[in-house]
Amino acid sequence: MSNLGEITIWLGLISIGISSGCYWVLNSREDDTLAWNVARYSFTGFVAFMTLASILLMFAILKHEFIYSYVANYSSRDLPLQYLISSFWAGQEGSFLLWVLLGAWLGIFVMHKSGEMEPQVMTIYNLNNLFLMILLIKQSPFKMLAAAPADGQGLNMLLQDPWMVIHPPVVFLGYAAYTIPFAYAIAALWRREYDNWIRPALPWTVFAFLSLGAGIIIGGYWSYKVLGWGGYWGWDPVENASLLPWLAGTALMHGMILQQSRRKLRKTNFVLAAFSFLLIIYCTFLTRSGILADFSVHSFQDLGITGWLVLFMFVFIAITLWFFVTRVREIPVSDKGAAFIYFSREFGFIGAMIILCLSAIITGVGTSAPLITRVLDKASKVSTEFYVETNMPLAILMVVLLSFVPLLAWGENSFAKLSRKLIWALVGAIVSGIITLYHGYPGMAVLVLALFAGAAVGMNLHLAIKLIRKKFTMSSGAIAHLGVGLMFVGIIASSVYDRSEKVLLPQGKLEPALGYEMKFNGPQFTREPRGVRLDLPVDVKKGNTEFIALPDIRSENSPDGQGRRFSRPHIRRGLVSDLYISPVDFQSAKEESRSVDRKQLELKKQQKIQFQDYEITFVGFDISGMMAQKEGQGVSVGADVVVSYKGEDPLTLKPVLTMGKEGNTSSRVKLPGPAEAYLSLARIEASSGSIVLDYQGPASGQDKIAQTTPPAFIAEVSTKPGMTVLWLGTFLILLGSGIGVARRWPK
């Protein structure tokens, strides 16, 4: 079954195949004009076809063409425009198309800017595109259903958030961009020119850092804002899948800067460029092959591309190894054979690169645990403590470096000259130490981390201000490093000093929680196209501040008939601390009779007793049930009881007790009168010929006593200090790298 979309994708595959082939030919025949033209035009054709395919998919979504299974699975008629657009990349197939599309667009810049290196760079770059195209064909978003359903499944409510509209494009832009330094690195080895690839490739490395970094941060921000578990990072495989290439890519970025400035680390940079790129493929393999299905909060499904991904990975490993091994002997080592200086910027860079790579490797091993342990014994995963424990010392080393290395120049430094400037680091450490200890001793490791994070903030803040005054564009590193310091401060504050409490808030009642006074104002139900939204307004008061928190629980009935529920927290942001109110449960109002009494009454035959408003007489046994008994059914005995309520006409009741093999059962009879009161036959005292009756009903015989339990809202209330600092830090990391891209962008 083919359609325009599928045909377009096939044409894209053919174009990229031709383009790759021609660029390959150009390696040996650089003057072949025909090959040049075909290579470039067919690449342009590839870009055009992928753009067309994306437009077709977007139109199919906007026009609700549910005949396409992808459109039916991820969108519906009632979605607003922005979420219709984002359903383009809500599923595996569409997000692959997005990845290819962004790679195609970036390729235009690469093609025009790579100059002499174009044939080699584009051969490698296109090979990656070719593989992605094969994957796209295997899992096409244009597969059609036999008949179009009336409406689609809709977009998962959790993904209906503005941040989730932009998160996937930003992540995939980063993924696509990390292919570029890799293509340049292999091209450099290919051409045996080991230095001049750095200048054109470095802006792309910084750009990829910016883009993937922004994607990771947006993902964390969304998780904090929408999911309601109170965190921003859970070390889930999907999260790690974006973190690992980013860590390796950050090491690459530093290595390339070092090579550009000092002509060092040539071999290392080739390895790192390959490492970051291969991690992207490896992580794609981990998250999309279904291997981690039982180990992640996301449901993965193998769409039949696992084999291709493995092949994909091995082909690129083979290419990298081939070029590296055949060239490694001729790659020049550092220009100056001079001794290595410890107190230098070089040392800091190399230290940071080792730390970043170790973090990537260790986190990668943790993420791959199910894969590794499956081979040995039984598939197992590591708990999140693994990631925290192992990354903690690395984080400490990182902030230690950040607290003084930015001060150092390349080459030799005089400690005596610089020692005065270390005062800024010292000030930062002291401030951070005082604030930390004031809020309680957090343990040695965290305290050391806090001290040096403070030092890093102090030092880089000083440098950033100095550089911004001197020359703004040179401040990129200082701003980004200040951001890293602030981010660590925020992480410590929010994960060590957070407080949390679960509270039951009955409607209209003032309840204390973490120093706040809270009053639940009653539920508000609103009909939504697919279900019901339950708003849970709470008046929150502390001192002079007063506001209404509005967390909600939304339920929807999806077309598959399953009810789904989504809780959304309310976050009151503060400069120092966030107040986070997350719905746990809602209990609607209940009516129940109160003070139910149970009493046993013993009566002899013909005895009359007065109990509450009842006059009860035991007349005699009814043993007709004994005669009618059947095999194995036990013995039934009835008691004839005459009851009169407040002197009204007496009524004969017959509670029955059945004594069977599996114990006794007794039937319940309602007493006359308005109250919900019952009698049952508890037991028979054969020796004295008396019965014991069980009374169940209101204690004092009043008319029905009913009580209404007001509706109640169970909330998890938390204070999360340092969140603003954390987000500010991440923003500065992005701002700094943005300035870095702008400065290095070829004019």
Add this chain to the structure above:
Amino acid sequence: MKKSYVIGGVVIVLAMAMAMYSFKSTLTSYVSVSEAKASNRPVQVAGLVVEGTDRYDLDSNNLLFTLREDGGDEMKVEYDGPRPGNFDNVTKVVAIGKYEPKRKVFLARELLVKCPSKYEGRVQGE
């Protein structure tokens, strides 16, 4: 340069040794309900939440539910932590923790709730 290799090497070896140790100590095997009941190490069990069994215990502040695995074996699970926001949206849960034989309940310290996400794919005809 030699000396720096030594220092770098020591740092890397130390980090790796630490990682190995942490890896082993935090590893939780993925086991069946019956194996979980017999194990005295933290393990993880995957299954479905039996409909209608999940409730919130206000006294202990814990989430209680019964988990049923593919084979049909069931066990009670008690989770002391924030209820996952998408708990009602589950297709499958993975409880990580230890079985408490005295109370006949699985005390979960981590609860993975599998929710549909961008990686979800539905098989046609489902």
